[in-house]
Amino acid sequence: MCGIVGYIGHRPAYPILIKGLHRLEYRGYDSAGVALMTPEGKLNIYKTRGKVEDLERFCESKDVTGTLGIAHTRWATHGEPNDINAHPHYSASGKIALVHNGTIENYNVLKEALEMHGCTFKSETDTEVLVQLIEYIKESTGCTLVDAVREALKEVVGAYAIAVIDTENPDTVIGARKSSPLVIGVGDGETFLASDATPIVEFTDKVVYLNDDEIAIIRRGEPLQIITTDNVPGEVDIKTLKMSVEQLEKGGYPHFMLKEIFEQPRTIHDCIRGRIGNTGSEVTLSGVIEHKDKFMNARRMIIVACGTSWHAGLIGKRLIQEIARIPVEVEYASEFRYSNPILDERDIVIAISQSGETADTLAAIQMARKCGAFVYGVCNVVGSSIARATDSGTYIHVGPEIGVASTKAFTGQVTVLTMFALALGTLRGTIDRETAAKVTGALRNLPALIKQTLKLNDTIEKLSSTYTYVHNFLYLGRGYNYPSALEGALKLKEISYIHAEGYPAAEMKHGPIALIDREMPTVVIAPNDGMHEKIVSNIQQVKARGGSVIAVVTKGDTTIAEIADHILEIPEVPDIISPIIVSIPLQLLAYHVAIKKGCNVDMPRNLAKSVTVE
Ligand code: AGP
Numbered sequence: 001m002c003g004i005v006g007y008i009g010h011r012p013a014y015p016i017l018i019k020g021l022h023r024l025e026y027r028g029y030d031s032a033g034v035a036l037m038t039p040e041g042k043l044n045i046y047k048t049r050g051k052v053e054d055l056e057r058f059c060e061s062k063d064v065t066g067t068l069g070i071a072h073t074r075w076a077t078h079g080e081p082n083d084i085n086a087h088p089h090y091s092a093s094g095k096i097a098l099v100h101n102g103t104i105e106n107y108n109v110l111k112e113a114l115e116m117h118g119c120t121f122k123s124e125t126d127t128e129v130l131v132q133l134i135e136y137i138k139e140s141t142g143c144t145l146v147d148a149v150r151e152a153l154k155e156v157v158g159a160y161a162i163a164v165i166d167t168e169n170p171d172t173v174i175g176a177r178k179s180s181p182l183v184i185g186v187g188d189g190e191t192f193l194a195s196d197a198t199p200i201v202e203f204t205d206k207v208v209y210l211n212d213d214e215i216a217i218i219r220r221g222e223p224l225q226i227i228t229t230d231n232v233p234g235e236v237d238i239k240t241l242k243m244s245v246e247q248l249e250k251g252g253y254p255h256f257m258l259k260e261i262f263e264q265p266r267t268i269h270d271c272i273r274g275r276i277g278n279t280g281s282e283v284t285l286s287g288v289i290e291h292k293d294k295f296m297n298a299r300r301m302i303i304v305a306c307g308t309s310w311h312a313g314l315i316g317k318r319l320i321q322e323i324a325r326i327p328v329e330v331e332y333a334s335e336f337r338y339s340n341p342i343l344d345e346r347d348i349v350i351a352i353s354q355s356g357e358t359a360d361t362l363a364a365i366q367m368a369r370k371c372g373a374f375v376y377g378v379c380n381v382v383g384s385s386i387a388r389a390t391d392s393g394t395y396i397h398v399g400p401e402i403g404v405a406s407t408k409a410f411t412g413q414v415t416v417l418t419m420f421a422l423a424l425g426t427l428r429g430t431i432d433r434e435t436a437a438k439v440t441g442a443l444r445n446l447p448a449l450i451k452q453t454l455k456l457n458d459t460i461e462k463l464s465s466t467y468t469y470v471h472n473f474l475y476l477g478r479g480y481n482y483p484s485a486l487e488g489a490l491k492l493k494e495i496s497y498i499h500a501e502g503y504p505a506a507e508m509k510h511g512p513i514a515l516i517d518r519e520m521p522t523v524v525i526a527p528n529d530g531m532h533e534k535i536v537s538n539i540q541q542v543k544a545r546g547g548s549v550i551a552v553v554t555k556g557d558t559t560i561a562e563i564a565d566h567i568l569e570i571p572e573v574p575d576i577i578s579p580i581i582v583s584i585p586l587q588l589l590a591y592h593v594a595i596k597k598g599c600n601v602d603m604p605r606n607l608a609k610s611v612t613v614e
Contacts (some may be wrong), residue, residue: 001027001028001075001180001399001400002023002027002029002072002073002074002075002087002099002100002101002102002195002304003021003025003027003029003072003073003101003194003195003368004024004070004071004072004100004101004161004162004163004182004193004194004195005017005020005021005024005070005071005072005192005193005194005195005199006069006070006099006101006173006175006192006193006194006218007014007020007066007067007069007173007190007191007192007193008068008072008171008190008191008218009067009174009187009189009190009191009220009309010067010189010190010603011067012064012065012067013036013037013068013069013086013188013487014034014036014064014065014066014069015380016192016199016203017034017036017069017070018034018055018056018071018182019199020192020194020198020199021034021052021055021072021073021199022052022201023194023198023245023249024194024195024196024198024199025051025052026198026249026256026402027073027075027195027399027470027487028075028399028400028401028402029073029074029075029400030050030074030075030076030081030381030382030383031047031048031049031050031073031074031076031081031082031083031085031086031393032047032048032050032051032052032054032055032071032072032073032074032086033045033047033048033055033071033074033086033087033088033099034046034047034055034059034064034069034070034071034072034088034277034392035069035070035071035090035099035165036062036063036065036066036068036069037066037068037069037167037170037390038063038065038066039065039066039154039166039336039500040414041170043090043094043095043097043165043167043347044058044062044063044064044066044303044395045088045090045097046058046062046064047072047086047087047088048083048084048086049081049082049086050491050603052073053603054118058331058607065571067470067502068165068170068171068173068220069165070088070097070098070099070163070164070165070193071088071099071171071268072086072099072100072101073090074086074087075382075383075399076122076382076383077103077126077599078107078125078126078395079123079124079125079307080124080126080382080383081135081382081383082162082196084122084123084124084465084574085111085123085124085125086198086601087099087100087125087127088133088152089123089125089127089128089130089131089272091131091132091134091135092119092120092132092135092338093135093139094167095135095166095167095168096131096134096135096138096145096164096165096166096167096527097131097164097165097166098127098130098131098134098162098163099127099162099163100130100160100161100162101129101160101161101162101180101195101411101487102128102158102159102160102161102178102179102180103126103158103159103270103273104126104127104129104130104156104157104158104160105157105273105274106155106156106157107126107130107157107158110129110130110133110155110156111129112134114129114132114136117136117140117353119136122316122319122475122529130152130156130160130162131164133152133155134148134149134152134575135150136415137151140253144306145164145166145168145169145172145174146174146215146227147231147556148214148216149162149164149174149176149230150215150227150229153178153213153215153229154178154229154230154250155211158178158179159178159179159180160176160177160178160179160180161175161176161177161178161180161181161182161195161210162174162175162176162177162182163175163182164176164275165363170546171219171221171447172217172218172219172221172357173191173193173218174215174216174217174218174592175193175210175215175216175218176210176214176215176216177210177211177212177214178212178213178236180195180454180485181195181196181209181210182194182195182207182209182210182216183195183196183200183207183208183210183235183439183580184207184208184209184210184216184218184224185197185200185203185204185207185239186204186206186207186224187203187204187206188204189221190203191218191224192204193216193218196248196249196251196306197241197243197608198245198248198249199250201243201244201248202245202246205240206238206239206240206241206243207238207239207240207241208224208226208236208237208238208239209237209239210226210495211234212509213228213229213230214226214227214228214229214233214234215227215228215229217483217521220466223236224236226432231459232519236540241354244445249465254595254597255403255513255591255601255602256402256403256494256589256602257403257407257591257601257602258601259403260401260402260403260407260408261400261407261408261454261584261587261591262493263398263408264407264408264411264450264451264454264584265448265451265454266447266573267397267398267399267408267411267412267448268398268412268415268447268450268580269410270348270397270399270610271280271340271396271397271398271412271415271416272443273397274447275419276419276440276443276444277507278444279401279424280437280440281422281433281436281437281439281440281460282424282426282440282481283419283422283426283436283440284422284423285375285393285394285416285419285423286393286395287392287393287394288394288423288424288427289423289427289561290392290428291374291376291391291392294348294374295348295424295427295428296427296428297346298326298347298374299319299327299346299347300326300327300328300329300346300347300348301314301326301327301328301329301331301347301348302328302329302330302331302336302341302343302347302348302349302350302368302373303317303328303329303331303349303350303351304331304332304333304336304349304350304351304352304361304364304365304368305330305332305333305352305353305358305361306308306332306333306334306349306353306358306360306361306611307406307490308350308354308406308409308410308487308490308555309352309353309358309361309406309409309410309413310330310332310333311355311410311412311436311484311486311487311490312352312410312414312417313330313350313352314330314415314482314483314486315480315483315484316328316330316350316413316417316420317329317330318479318576318581319417319418319420319421319576320417320420320421320424321484322421322576323421323422323424323425323430323431323439324421324424324425324427324428324430324431324459325425325428325430326340326424327601329363329539329576332360333351333358333360333361333363333364334360334489334614336364336367337360337363337367339366341367341368341371343368343371343372343373344371344372345369345374346370347368347373347374348373348374348375348376348423349363349364349365349373349374349375349376350370350375350376350377350378351365351376351377351378351379351389351390351393352377352379352387352413352417353377353378353379353380353386354379354380354396354401354409354413354607355379355380355381355384355386355610356377356380356384356385356386356387356404356608357381357384357385357386357610357612358386358611358612359523359611359612359613359614360614361386362385362386362389362613363482363614365377365386366388366389369389369391371503372601374391374392375389375390375391375392376391376392376393376394377389377390377392378393378394378396378413378416378417378420379393379395379396380395380396380397380398380400380401380409380412381400382395383487386572391588394416394420396409396412396413396415396416397412398411398525401603401609402609403601403602404494404495404602404603404604404607404608404609405491405494405495405587405590405601405604407491407583407587409457410508410583411450411580413542414444414579414583415443415580416578417444418576418577419443422436422439422440426601431452437515438574439574439576439577441576442573442574442577446577446580446581448583449571449573450580450581450584452571453570453571453581453584453585455589456569456570456584456585456588457581459568460568460588460589460592461588462583463550463566463568463589463592464498464592464593464595464596465596466566467521468517468593468594468596469597470498470520470521471498471499471519472482472499472500472501472515472519472520472524473492473498473499473500473501473522473523473527474489474500474501474503474512474515474516474518474520474521474547475489475492475501475502475503475504475521475522475523475586476502476504476505476508476522476523476524476525476535476538477502477504477505477524477525477582478504478505478506478525478531478535479529479530479531479575480529480575480576480578480579481525481527481578481579481582482502482503482504482505482580482583483579484578484586485502485503485523485525487502487506487579487583487586488500488502488523488525488582488583488586488590489501489502489592490502490589490596491586491587491589491590492586492589492593494565494607495590495591495601495604496590496594496597496599497601497604497605498597502567505524505531505534505535505538506538508538508542509541513541513542513545516542516545516547516606517541517545517546517547518546518547518548520547521547521548521549521550522542522548522549522550523549523550523551523586524538524539524542524549524551524564525551525552525582525586526539526551526552526553526557526560526574527552527553527554527570527578527582528553528554528557528572529575529578530575533560536559536563539551539563539564540563548565548566549563549564549565549566550565550566550567550568550589551562551564551566551567551568552567552568552570552582552585552586553567553568553569553570554567554569554570554571554572555569555570555571557569558575568585568589570582570584570585578597582594585597
């Protein structure tokens with residue numbers, strides 16, 4: 001996600017800001033920029049698509065003087081990654097510059113109102129709307145910069161962390177936050193702002209964490225002042241940092257993978273935000289209603305993806321077929337691209353990719369479009385090659401996924417595919433309002449259910465010691481959770497290097513049961529669904545041959561508790577969203593077994609986060 005750095009003090013600001021952006025690179029970004037107040041009170045803004053190094057090269061011949069400035073790394077949510085959409089954004093007069101991390105959900109409404117007052121916009125971003133609103137309030141009411149920021153933020157619906165500077169207040173930096181973090185570093189005659197403490201910790205260990213709806217007013221030579229958006233004085237609560245830079249990058253977690261597993265309540269909230277209302281069954285997903293005819297008349301759908309995204313596709317198949325009654329095939333992109341498929345304009349291809357750069361998936365898309373098929377993308381990285389190669393699509397909005405093993409992207413993909421199936425079913429009249437309301441209600445409840453399921457972490461950490469030195473694992477699941485078994489097996493094998501296979505549970509008797517012995521533990525995904533009785537007998541078959549069983553069960557399942565060796569209880573959820581909840585203990589199991597084996601969970605051997613070659 002985006003990164004903010006700000007500085008005001010006695011040293012040149014530019015080197016501190018650039019170093020701070022480098023510290024924030026781990027958050028993932030697609031463009032970078034800096035705004036500097038020169039000693040003469042002039043505002044210089046430099047920004048570019050690409051890396052911080054690209055920004056540095058761009059600034060080599062520029063005036064980078066000044067002891068006050070703000071800087072930003074952008075993770076695109078609204079508007080393609082390009083020079084214009086990069087931050088800082090500036091007001092119409094050029095006097096005010098602003099950087100922002102977060103999403104302004106009502107930016108369209110605010111933009112229309114400003115356009116009615118004659119404002120024009122250069123970028124496609126929600127951020128530019130905010131800086132223009134601040135200037136409009138300041139100029140139309142004659143109020144101070146602080147009051148203009150305060151009043152503008154009261155109009156905003158959504159999440160923000162911002163830093164603002166103004167040529168009419170050349171010795172002031174203003175910071176503010178709501179739902180996106182902002183940290184103030186209090187130095188000796190100098191003050192720092194940042195999205196987290198990593199750019200600050202080398203200069204000072206004294207920090208103030210802004211709270212929601214708080215505004216920090218940082219004036220040269222004056223003590224830090226905090227007020228709320230309602231103009232109520234806030235407390236300046238200075239804390240002493242105890243974490244190293246590396247620990248800070250991971251939010252205090254030992255690994256990015258564990259951080260991203262624990263981020264899932266928030267990332268799922270971000271994924272559904274603005275797409276399902278607080279009540280009712282309405283689903284609004286970009287790229288669906290605009291292509292209503294395509295989806296209404298589709299002969300079939302073909303999902304193309306790789307790895308974890310392919311597993312998400314298998315779940316997507318069941319969701320779309322069950323809810324929207326459209327025939328769906330799921331293909332490995334690497335196979336599909338060479339299969340000479342029978343494909344034409346009556347077909348829809350759904351391309352799923354976290355990185356948006358997977359070569360096989362991109363090639364599959366290009367071939368599908370050549371055959372005349374309509375291609376819809378489900379990606380995480382805004383403006384990625386796959387996002388740009390499709391006819392339409394939607395983003396999963398889970399923020400950058402740093403760990404090579406996909407976790408929050410998988411649950412984000414399945415969540416989006418659930419909403420996609422609901423949107424299609426509503427369009428095609430194949431799902432009644434009551435059923436749709438049940439599913440959207442369950443989706444709304446997902447962040448809380450995931451939070452509850454994450455409480456299994458300690459139990460799984462202890463359990464993982466039992467299985468650290470096994471050489472093989474079997475994962476079994478049925479229905480919606482057959483793909484969960486495949487995904488659980490992939491998680492384990494790719495980070496712990498233990499061979500693991502996922503299978504439909506009923507397939508046991510067609511071969512895999514020959515593998516069962518004391519050395520072959522089996523994970524059985526057995527939520528309280530229509531297949532419960534059958535899966536109980538699968539567990540008994542494994543136990544009868546001396547195999548040990550870890551069962552993922554619905555809380556309170558006493559039947560399986562009596563026969564399995566270990567049970568991991570998850571909350572009761574409707575079948576069709578159970579894979580999202582089931583994936584949490586399976587992610588944690590893979591993580592803890594790999595840690596016990598001393599593996600590098602964030603960068604497993606032989607793997608890359610994005611496979612951009614065949
Ligand atoms: C998942 O844990 C793996 N890292 C890998 O299978 C990944 O899902 C696959 O390479 C597809 O990547 P994409 O989603 O970025 O296209």
